Amino acid sequence: MSDFNYEFVGGDGKVYGPFTAAQLEGLVVQGRAMETSQARIAGSGQWQTVDVLLASFRADAASTGEGETSSSPLGNPSQLSDQFKNWVGDSGQKASTGSSLGQAPRPSTSTSRPVAAHQEGGNTTLAMLSMIFGILSVTVGWLLCCMPGILGLPAVVTGHISLSQNRSKPTVYGGVGMAKAGLVLGYISLLFTVGLWITAILAPDSDISSIDGTRFGQWVDEPAPDFSVTTLDGKEVTLSDLRGRRVIVDFWATWCPPCIKEIPHFIRLAKEHDPIELTIIGISDEPESKLRQFAQKEGINYLIASDELNFAPYNKITGIPTTFFIDVDGVIRDIHVGYMNYNDIRAAVFP
Known part of the structure; x- marks a missing residue:
């Protein structure tokens, strides 16, 4: 040869x-x-x-x-x-x-150590980080408001860098298996997150009268059953005490993309109207600590409560966001399931 x-x-x-x-x-x-x-x-x-x-x-x-x-x-x-x-x-x-290309060759004194395959280098820092970020993206990532992609992105970046280093210096950088595992988990998290947001953006608005009339239809134009909740600032709010003002009761969650997409509309309405005229209450069954952190991050300026109302019609909710629009007399005027834009929300509050 x-x-x-x-x-x-x-x-x-x-x-x-x-x-x-x-x-x-x-x-x-x-x-x-x-x-x-x-x-x-x-x-x-x-x-x-x-x-x-x-x-x-x-x-x-x-x-x-x-x-x-x-x-x-x-x-x-x-x-x-x-x-x-x-x-x-x-x-x-x-x-x-002490040898050179022009000197006479001399026998090598090294000892032969047969190895069947290449031994990877010992530096596996980036590979390990990629795998850790990948694992966190499919576990802890769900606690970050349905955003596993937040941790999936660094898993992908560090994974690619680690594999590139291994290809250029295989005896220095190792951890190929960990890097590949991080890449797989990272890409899964990124794709799933993108899919959720695309679904939320493209999903059509859904009116309760057309898709869920048999579940809530009987409650429209009926007095809203009374309830009391404790808000994040420790105040107890009772629905019947809000007579004389319009009320929006929004059932939502921090992990729900359509719910998050609606929040700026509620914030805007809360700024435009005095609480005596319009009161907005967001109710989620998630822990107070998580809701408080989320509310601070998003700058929510309306009432938020951690509760689960286990009586009709509130216990009939199977999809979120579900929003109840209650008039000044305490009567339910509309119930809407799914995302609503600002103009639709305002029209439902002030028909």
């Missing part, structure tokens, strides 16, 4: 080659490539130690009756790349062996 078809990892962690088997063996003899250095057939993904690779070559050559002939252990030195010549001239391996 006279073609250059072998490459190996130098002491500086870079991959050099290609070399013929004769050239590679000559470098080992002169001590510039260790028998325990990682090597492979150029372009393949399987790494082995130099001694194992050369032994395989000799065995194949013996079985076929072929072999390489060269007047120099290095083949033709003029064919070596300038980059490799510079490396073998400056590396610490040359200093330790």
Whole structure:
């Protein structure tokens, strides 16, 4: 075999080659490539130690009756790349062996350690981070307002960087399996998050009178059953005490994209109207601590309560957001399931 078809990892962690088997063996003899250095057939993904690779070559050559002939252990030195010549001239391996391209070869004193495959480097920091972010994205990510993609993005970024480092310096950077796991989990989280938001944006408005009349229809134009809830600021609010003002009761959750999309409309209405004229109450069954954190982040300026009303018609809710519009006499004038834009909300409040 006279073609250059072998490459190996130098002491500086870079991959050099290609070399013929004769050239590679000559470098080992002169001590510039260790028998325990990682090597492979150029372009393949399987790494082995130099001694194992050369032994395989000799065995194949013996079985076929072929072999390489060269007047120099290095083949033709003029064919070596300038980059490799510079490396073998400056590396610490040359200093330790006292040999050069012009000196007589001397046997290597290294001990052969057959290794079946390439051993990864020990630096797995980014690979580990990718896997951790990936795991968090499909677990803790759900606590961030239905946004697993928040943690999925860094999982993807660190995973790609880790794999790139491993390809360029395989003996320095490892953790390929962890990086790939992080990438898979990260991409799943990103795609799922994007899908949720696209669904929320494209989902058509749904009016209760057309899609859910059998569940809530009997409550329209009927007095709203009274209830009391404790808001995040510790005040108890009773629906019957709000007679004389219009009331919006919105059943929602922090993990619900359509609910989140409606919040700016409620904030705007709360700014435009005095609480004596219009009171907005958002009710979720999530913990107060989570609701408080979310409300502060979004700048919610209307009443928020953590509660679960287990009586009709409030216990008939199976989809959110579900919004009750109650007039000044405490009568339910409309019930809407699904997202509503600002103009539709205002029209339902002030028909």
